[in-house]
Amino acid sequence: MGLADLTLSGNKTSGPAELVAPDKSRYSDDTSLDGRLAFYTDGKFENGWSLTASADTREGPVDEIFSNFMDKSPDALFRRMDPDYHFPTYGDDSTVTEDAPTNGKFYARIKKGETYGLWGNFKVGYTDNDLAHVDRGLYGANLHYQPLATTGFGEPRLVFDGFGADPGTVAGRDEFRGTGGSLYYMRRQDILEGSERVRIEIRDKDSGIVIGVKNLTPVLDYDIDYLQGRILLAQPLSPTADDSLLVSSESISGHPVFLVARYEFTPGFDDPDTLAYGGRVHYWFNDHVKVGMTASRNEEADAENSLGGADLTLRKSAASWIKLEAGRTKGPGVLATTSIDGGYNFGTTDAIDDNDTEASAYRIDASLGFKDLFENGRGRVTFYLQEIEAGYSAPGLVSAKELTRYGATAELPFADRLNVQLKVDKQEQQEGLKTEAGELNLHYRMGEHWTVGSGVRHDNREDNSEVVPGTQEEGERTDGVVKLLYDSRSRWTAYGFVQETIQKSGNRDDNGRIGTGGSLCFTDRLKIDGEISEGDFGTGGNLGTEYLYSDRTTLYSNYTLENERTDNGLRARKGGMASGFRTRYSDSATVYLEERYTHGDVPTGLIHSTGVDLAPTDRINLGANLDFGTLKDHQTGAELKRTAAGVNIGYGFEALKIASALEYRVDDSEQPVTSDSRRTTWLVKNSLRYKLSPDWRLIFKFNYAHSESSEGQFFDGDYTEGVLAYAYRPVYNDRLNALFKYTYFYNVPAAEQVSVTDSGAGVIQLSHIGAVDVMYDLTKRWTVGGKYAYRHGQVSQDRVDREFFDSCAHLVVLRADWHFVHRWDALVEGRILDLPDAEDRLSGVLLGIYRHVGNYIKMGVGYNFSKFSDDLTDLDYDHQGLFINLVGKY
Secondary structure, three states: OEEEEEEEEEOOOOOOHHHHOOOOHHHHOOEEEEEEEEEEEEEEOOOOOEEEEEEEOOOEEOOOOOOOOOOEOHHHOOOOOOOOOOOOOOOOOOOOOOOOOOOEOEEEEEEEOOEEEEEEEEEEEEOOOOOOOEEEEEEEEEEEEOOOOEOOOOOEOEEEEEEEEOOOOEEEEEEEEOOOEEEEEOOEOOEOOOOOEEEEEEEOOOOOOEEEEEEOOEOOOEEEEOOOOEEEEEEEEOOEEOOOOOOOOOOOOOEEEEEEEEEEEOOOOOOOOOEEEEEEEEEEOOOOEEEEEEEEEEEOOOOEEEEEEEEEEEEOOOOOEEEEEEEEEEOOOOOEEEEOOOOOOOEEOOOOOOOOOEEEEEEEEEEEEHHHOOOOOOOEEEEEEEEEOOOEEEOOEEEOOOEEEEEEEEEEOOOOOEEEEEEEEEEEEOOOEEEEEEEEEEEEEEOOOEEEEEEEEEEEEEEOOOOOOOOOOOEEEEEEEEEEEEEOOOOEEEEEEEEEEEEEOOOOOOOOEEEEEEEEEOOOOEEEEEEEEEEOOOOEEEEEEEEOOOOOOEEEOOOOOEOOOOOOOOOOOOOOEEEEEEEEOOOOOEEEOOEEEOOOOOOOOOOOOOOOOOOOOOOEEEEEEEEEEEEEOOOOOOEEEEEEEEEEEEEEOOOEEEEEEEEEEEEEEOOOOOOOEEEEEEEEEEEEEEEOOOOEEEEEEEEEEEEEEOOOHHHOEEEEEEEEEEEEOOOOOOOEEEEEEEEEEEEEOOOOOEOOOOOOOOOEEEEEEEEEEEEEEOOOOEEEEEEEEEEEEEEEOOOOOOOOEEEEEEEEEEEEEEEEEOOEEEEEEEEEEEEHHHOEEEEEEEEEEEEEEOOOEEEEEEEEOOOOOOOOOOOOOOOOEEEEEEEEEO
């Protein structure tokens, strides 16, 4: 399909037009000739290749529309139809798919099998080498070569991927510790649309190494506001995941859970002068030997970053292998920020200031399955060693000091009744923190119902930094625990445990704890589990539910922990696997179920306290989550006392679907330098979708968040977003069509968010926006319609003494179309634009007449007697004049 548009207009200006619009020189001319050409094609050739291509010169002077044809247009990246910015419903159940995503005027992709080449937008994700990740959303050229040959394990034998781009953007990375809630404020506002990649990481509580990853899907798993820099997850994210160990190191024990967002942004108002290129190649010589190489380079005006890596894999089986990795970086790398409270406050990781800093890193991972040594062997041992030089700056792996990490795990089932687990980790940072931890667990099954477990954990902390945080814990501690579990083998289980500190030194606190927990299956489909404990670190507990839905729902795998490694069969650190069922209840909420299974040494579930939720019938869905206890910062020892709770309900018929959720969180944070602080946060999510009939649709959304800090009003954060939309689109008689949308928006950004100008969090915004469009076919020849739009905006530049400034606009458009003979059309529009705050009111008329030339061309001429546009965001007052319009289509 294609489109051609040509407009000839006369211009008349008075006054200093060049000062008002210096970038629009055509207003100094008497006439201007503007045009636009666009096309899209998608098809296959006989030899197996397929082609997808599109081009859009965008409207401009005819002699310039082909200039800069391969350059980018920053306002067009992944032009996703976000219902928050457009009509949420068009009343016809239509969906939008961006088949040719491009940041510029041209897109092309040619593909055969898994091999392709493209020019346009693409996302690079080279994650095979843990020391050399390349992970960005870019615009430029991308070549991917992947023959069909595979190994005996199913992996592609050869893969090559290369790219070159002028992104005109800077990469950003934010890491959020799970809060038990759904709302997270990104460090940057005005994120480049569609450039984000969001994932959940599970990191080992002793080494900090990533042991599990889940990549999230937009709309399904989260919603994002690009302008305000805000992520809203479909489900709460807990701060911890089960570590499958017996000794509790905190009152909320387990591996820490992080939400990691990578994105592109443009600092300031001008695109930075950047150039990025790189690639990744790997080759399996046979089923047992693989070699890979990764490289990337990013050049900016004031800094250059380069990254290179190589890896070698030697594999006997899925359980026995060795992987060697090396990486080298130059430059400061990507500055990453971290937050433990959902983005209200940020800290930074180690920053590299020297642009010429070069550093290397090395890593060894190994696994040995005893079945590969003995015919009836069971169990497995693993080992890792990682050396990072000072100044190393790869994405997600930045260290200003030399850092060494090594450790091992062992799972040894000596008999059918006895199982032994061992885990050892050590970390040494030059002139920094040194830690070591080891835990030994024994599980013995006594008969059919009873299992006794016993464990001992020893850890040591020593901080050799020049400035030691006041919250730092140093010294040794040894803890022991005994746990007794009863499994009825029917509908319930119960357990109890006692933990005590055997030995300690330095300023380490005692870690005694006693607790109980269990699970109860009310029916074959409904299960509730929970735990409560009390100890030296305070009270801790969790509660969750699991429910097996009916067969009408869809089987899914969601919020599981997938090993980040893409070399199948290498499961050094396996992820937990979850299966369950998903039911879509609305555009903004999804309820889900997980049945958890343990694999290796990785947590059994992502959500520490929440499964899915009670469903008394197939139409009603209820749920609740609860987490409370004390978390400790691994690096500084600072404590965070947290209580997080939430409830949700969903109700769905074919015509009516509604979902609501309420979340509450209190954080008491121990600060290394300043005094303690408390933050209280509320979040309410509501959505409704009602199909009154095949012709009538109604959509409603209301989200409200409020966060209050004990440090004062400046550190608060709020946002309210309400949308009401309606569509009338008759199925059998479409003479009348109507669309309506009302939006209420109030936003107080987090205090430490950064705006597009690299300044503070920006202004407080409050807006009411409404629009209605109606068209009616009076006869076969006459169509009448109208549009009314209203905008009432308020802004305040002071977060504490909030004084708002108003800005209002009204737009009224009345239109009539007349098809007066077979090939002739005429139109007339009356327009009024009222700006009461500016004491300005404009009105005018637009007239036009069109002639159909054949079936593919329509020519028109007209005159716009009004100075203004029907777009309330365009207030240039330069639209009056004669125009000639040529439209072509096929």
